[in-house]
Amino acid sequence: MAAGVPRIFVSHLSGVPVFDPAGDQVGRVRDLVVMLRVGQRPPRLLGLVVELATRRRIFLPMTRVTAIQSGQVITTGVLNVRRFEQRPTERLVFGELLDRRVTLTETGEEVSVLDLSVHQLPARREWEIDRVFVRKGRKGSAFRRAKGEALTVEWTAVTGFSLEEQGQGAESLLATFEQLRPADLANVLHHLSPKRRAEVAAALDDDRLADVLEELPEDDQIEILGKLKEERAADVLEAMDPDDAADLLGELPTDDQERLLRLMQPGDAADMRRLMSYEERTAGGLMTTEPIVLRPDASVADALARVRNADLSPALAAQVYVCRPPDETPTGKYLGTVHFQRLLREPPPSLVSSILDSDLQPLDPEADLPAIAGFFATYDMVAAPVVDEAGALLGAVTVDDVLDHMLPEDWRETEFHLDEEVPTDGS
Structure with missing residues (x-):
């Protein structure tokens, strides 16, 4: 970890207040959501589970966290209040990773996980788990406190967390191709069966799926969007570039368009309607409404x-x-x-x-x-x-x-290429 990049132990985040830029509290942190990865690569921290004053729990992406300091979390002020639903590739830190038995790679000794630390990658907006605080010895119980040496080790020094290489279905596939550019991941999805394509799309987070949809042929876009719950489909459309989202909406039946537009934030829906009012192959139809x-x-x-x-x-x-x-x-x-x-x-x-x-x-x-x-x-x-x-x-x-x-209408299909073999088993 580069010098000057702060490390935060997740136990210090439990219950801390979450504030908007104006200083108003919007809720409290109840858990952290991570995505495990194949092999020994550290998990990526996707976001926080925040409990609002109404007791509703929502998902706050780390891309909307501007600071974690002095026992508080500061957000951009833009929150999606849809109820949090855990996805297949996601793990809850407090609910699933803490108090887990894992193995020290060097000695083969089983240890209990007491805490995890996260840090923000230098010059990037991504966060990762980097270290694990463990205790040696047998696991404690309600009547007997565990004893043994406690130590902090690198994530790569333990096993028992990471995804298995085989038998994980869409989860393993997603982890394997996590580093691909959106256009290359779109290539992977395009060559999968409809069943597997829907599984992988459902497991992607909204921003990643939005980026990938923008690179897919029109038929694939419509197919994937149609298999998502309407609320999530609206969220993904909001995350897409406005011009691409408007093009996709324009291919849907009018009733479907209106249902999705009503589920979107008013400002985003207004942008969509404005873009859809222009002919597709004009400057108004091609433009994005979000320049600097x-x-x-x-x-x-x-x-x-x-x-x-x-x-x-x-x-x-x-x-x-x-x-x-x-x-x-x-x-x-x-x-x-x-x-x-x-x-x-x-x-x-x-x-x-x-x-x-x-x-x-x-x-x-x-x-x-x-x-x-x-x-x-x-x-x-x-x-x-x-x-x-x-x-x-x-x-x-x-x-x-x-x-x-x-370019020709089918250029995305005819020009797709990837050197790696695309897994298609399990479809």
Whole structure:
């Protein structure tokens, strides 16, 4: 573990309060959710089980945790209050891992798990379990306290936690391919039987499944979405890029569209409806509604901080769009674009309004695909703003979406390739 990265023992998180950015308490931590992995790789910490004041237990992803400090957890303020349901690949730390009997690899001695420590990976948003606090000797009981030496060891120094290589069905398959890029995992799913594909999709967390769905052929997308519970299907659509989610929704029957839209957060549903109002192969139909938008008084430092967001695609991070309030699409008046290279050349305190590229004409939402492709080729762009007649920024079109619609419809199926053999047994 890199120096300066704090280690947190999970016992210290039990019952700690969870606060939103305004300082209001939203609940308390009741458990931690991890995903075990094949071999000796440390488990990934997916999130926390938080009990609200109403006694409902919900899942809080670690991607929405901004800080764990001073006996409290701080969140982004965005919570999904759907009741927590444990998935096949998930393990509860307090409920399933603590007080478990495992074996020390070096000596073969059985020990009891008293605690686990987690840490955030350097320069990443992921968390892992890294160490295990164990006690040697026989397991205690309600009437006899266990005795023996207690020690802290690396996760790799014990066995008895990790997934077995064989016989784990979708769980083992998912762990085996965890490090694949979304496009390559989509390749794996595409070649599985419908039964196995549904099992693996059900076991993926919402964000991962959203990323994979964006890379699948349309038929596979519809099939997988149709086998999810409606509430979860709405959650996955919310996690997808808005333009991809709108395209997928547009392929569903009208009644199904409306049911899913009613289950989504109002802001996300409004974005979907707006995108679906445009023809698919126009700038309005291709754009994402979530580009980086800054006000004129924002600094270069502010812009660079937004560009560093690990969740942004390289194309969306290539420039920021400067607009008058409101700064969510559709915005106030669009003033211009600042490209990433220009941001790197300017002093951090400089205002973005002083370095605008305002000469380049934005795209009209009704611009068709040939006109958009010509724009990108002529000006060597990887993303472009879409602005309406009133001068409001509606979104941005990225080059990957242009290519997606210019390639043959079946390109995802004909161009899929992976060097590794795809397991298809058990279907």
